[in-house]
Amino acid sequence: MSERLGIILVDDQPERAEMVCRRLRAAGYRLLAHLNSAAGLLPQVDRHRPDMVLIDIESPDRDILESLSFINRHHPTPVAMFSARGDADFITSAVQAGVSAYMAEGLSPERVAPAIEIAMAQFRSYQQLRQSLERTQRQLHERKTIERAKGLLMAKKRLDEEAAHRTLRNLAMNSNASMLDVAEQIINHLQSQP
Structure with a gap:
């Protein structure tokens, strides 16, 4: 399954991003794009139509949530977000914006595959509920x-x-x-x- 999944990675720490990119490729995922910030996320999602978006940004803000909300409405895509920001209001806003899995810890190469599986499962479940509604x-x-x-x-x-x-x-x-x-x-x- 992983061989066919195309991933966009948004990570603002170059060293960690390089390790995660290597882990993704080694696990058979296709890395479609690596962004240092969420600024270019919308055009990249529109261009590549990824199977998954992984986001690890030290201080995610409202702009990224607005981008994710737009993506969720126009190109529903599973999103896994890793952040040190663990306050309940932000997590609620992130989930409402379309984040399928939110981890209140940073992304490590070892956690990539489980995070993808969790986000994909949550996304499929949400899409089934949405279609039923x-x-x-x-x-x-x-x-x-x-x-x-x-x-x-x-x-x-x-x-x-x-x-x-x-x-x-x-x-x-x-x-x-x-x-x-x-x-x-x-x-x-x-x-x-x-």
């Missing part, structure tokens, strides 16, 4: 829209609930459209009528 929200939206269309059909066309549902279903089948599409069309059409 999005699916549930879509289903809820669809159900509400169909119920609203049925309600309008019942009020404007004086149909009972079963007849309104049958009308929606028949319109969907006859037009080869989804119930949601038909419901939205009915809502738009009937709301525009007096």
Whole structure:
């Protein structure tokens, strides 16, 4: 698995970064980029589309969290952050920005592989939860829209609930459209009528 993972490393200590880079390569990871600061992280993530971002910065700040938030929204990527900064508020902000694994100790070459595995597992778990939530929200939206269309059909066309549902279903089948599409069309059409 490690042979195929592309990593971007952000580390502001050159000696440690060199040791970590050697360890990554020896373990079969592809080192896509090494940055001395988070300043160039966004364009590097956009360019390389890494499988993982490892960050070890002595004093991470709000700028890095904003960058990670942007990455999390536009290019969801597992992120492992190592920092001596262990205050609860910052850790919470880091996790909300998209950090998959936060270690309140510096990165050492020996901890690279376990950190990557933890971050990948956390990221996959979070993505599954996010997809499940999005699916549930879509289903809820669809159900509400169909119920609203049925309600309008019942009020404007004086149909009972079963007849309104049958009308929606028949319109969907006859037009080869989804119930949601038909419901939205009915809502738009009937709301525009007096």
